[in-house]
Amino acid sequence: MTDDDPSQEPQQLRKGGALDEATVTALRQHLPRVAKLVVAEIMREVPAYDVPFQGRMGRIIEKAVQVSLESFVSLASQSAPRSGTKVGVGVAAARDLGQAEARTGRPIEALLSAYRVGAGAAWRELSVEAVAAGVDAATLGRFAELVFSYIDELSAASVAGHHSQTTSAERARIVHLDRLTRTLLTGAGGAELDAAAAAAMWAPPRTLTAVLVPEGRLATTAAVLDPRTLTLSEDLPQREEYPVTGHAALLVPDAGGRARAHLNEVLDGRPAVIGPARPWQLAGQSYDRATRALPLAATGVPLDTDEVLPELVLHADPAALADLRETALAPFAEVAEGAADRLAETLRAWLLLQGRRELVAEALHVHPQTVRYRMNQVRDLYGERLADPDEVLAIILALGRSEDR
Incomplete structure (x- = not known):
């Protein structure tokens, strides 16, 4: 789909509601001021865009707003607009904008708020000038319908773009997080771990603590732990003498020292085996300890490997x-x-x-x-x-x- 595709423009843009030439000329004189006002109001009302719209980027946005306003005014002067007439930045560009916002990590609500605030500010100023130029109520109403219908379409296109980018990015990140978790559990080297963490956009904590739970308890256990916890439920690395079939693994960040008591408290009443806290690059050691402790675990209650070290030593061979x-x-x-x-x-x-x-x-x-x-x-x-x-x-x-x- 391209901006030149007539199907991209709202049907309302191809209906009547013309402004006379004198009104159009009068409105155009105010467009630079209106564009500046729109950008300023968005920055004031939508905090997410306060900093991004400053400086050079602000001037670029201001110019884009002015181009959009000029195209609205031109379209409104045509009693029967040509099929395929482009308005503003276009629906395809709005979709691209939604994707770009997702990549920056901004929620779609910020962009939708910007559309709403910008459209309201633009219409407030333009309607005042249109009334001053003698535009009748019926024509003014059709002009308003054109403006806000197009804003609705821009919003829908941006939502679609944001969702597609978010969904795609999240799927890719889940794959990278699984790969990172598996790499940690197998005890891979530093360079490989650093690359895996970077690919997953995961900020390493100081330590990781391995926790083994029955596979069916993974979701409910992860829900009560630190949101940064890494999880793996399929094809866990196996130790021949200590199989972990039917279990899932969690790597809980910074759960050593004083925080270990809290981890034990959170897991109280849940079937789990808790390995020792280890520097994040050595999480595989914590996993190994937890797997060796599986035979010592009782049903339905957590086992802290720090509390059964003598038994683990006795069962090492x-x-x-x-x-x-x-x-x-x-x-x-x-x-x-x-x-x-x-x-x-x-x-x-x-x-x-x-x-x-x-x-x-x-x-x-x-x-x-x-x-x-x-x-x-x-x-x-x-x-x-x-x-x-x-x-x-x-x-x-x-x-x-x-x-x-």
């Missing part, structure tokens, strides 16, 4: 942990299974509570004499190994998650 338990707890193999469990439980409490019998008894809900009896049995089984710090460390680690033995 399951095979090594199994070997450690077999070696460190071998003496209990000489005892019946039920008795072995009771002795192991007592030994764990004894080591963690530094041999304070009363506290051990309280923790196990038994009599202190029972603790003494059991520990005598344990000493018989372990002998001098309980005096060796390295052996004690191995036993504590082996008993670290007694419910997993």
Whole structure:
């Protein structure tokens, strides 16, 4: 579509309502003043254009307004305007203007307000001069219809242009944000991350914290987090030993330090695994930690990986942990299974509570004499190994998650 296409002009422009030559001449003398007044009123009434319309750009806009007004006046002087007569900047140009406004980030409401304010100011001045020139009410009414009908068409064209640009730009940005998130989760290098962030028009925060949620909970979880949060719901980077099938990932900006308590509070009551805060370029480390913690997560409640670090260390190498338990707890193999469990439980409490019998008894809900009896049995089984710090460390680690033995 081009400005020369007759279909671009409103049908009202090809109907009657002519101004006489004397009136047209009188109106033209006032057009430079009216154009200046229109621009000034837009700057005053529409704050979004106060700065953009200053200086050289203001003079360009003022000239465009004057050209539009001259074409309105010329058209109004024709009792039967020629088909395809161009008015003002044209509908195609208005569509382009809507797209340009979208690229600057200004909402379409600002441009529509400018049209409304500008048309009102222009008509107020021109109608006064037309009445002074003796234009009758019927002709003046048709002139008003021509002006405001065309403004309606310009507005509709600009809305269409703004929407098409916004929709296209948003689709492209979503693609770039997905690519950026995937790049972060896979632990790509600095140059690649910088390029991905620039393409997505995303301003990096100081830190990012990975949060894993069931895929169906992504939208509701993202809604309560920082609007800058990055999300990815499909084809998450997989870790062979810690699959994340059925989950979505979120990268929450600046949720470390004191802000972590707020993150935990916001996620309270939601199924989620929260990784550690890491510098934004190292977000992949937070994601890795969260994926490793998935087996420890309970249903329906959040798991803060900062609070289960010992368990994560113990499960870092399951095979090594199994070997450690077999070696460190071998003496209990000489005892019946039920008795072995009771002795192991007592030994764990004894080591963690530094041999304070009363506290051990309280923790196990038994009599202190029972603790003494059991520990005598344990000493018989372990002998001098309980005096060796390295052996004690191995036993504590082996008993670290007694419910997993």
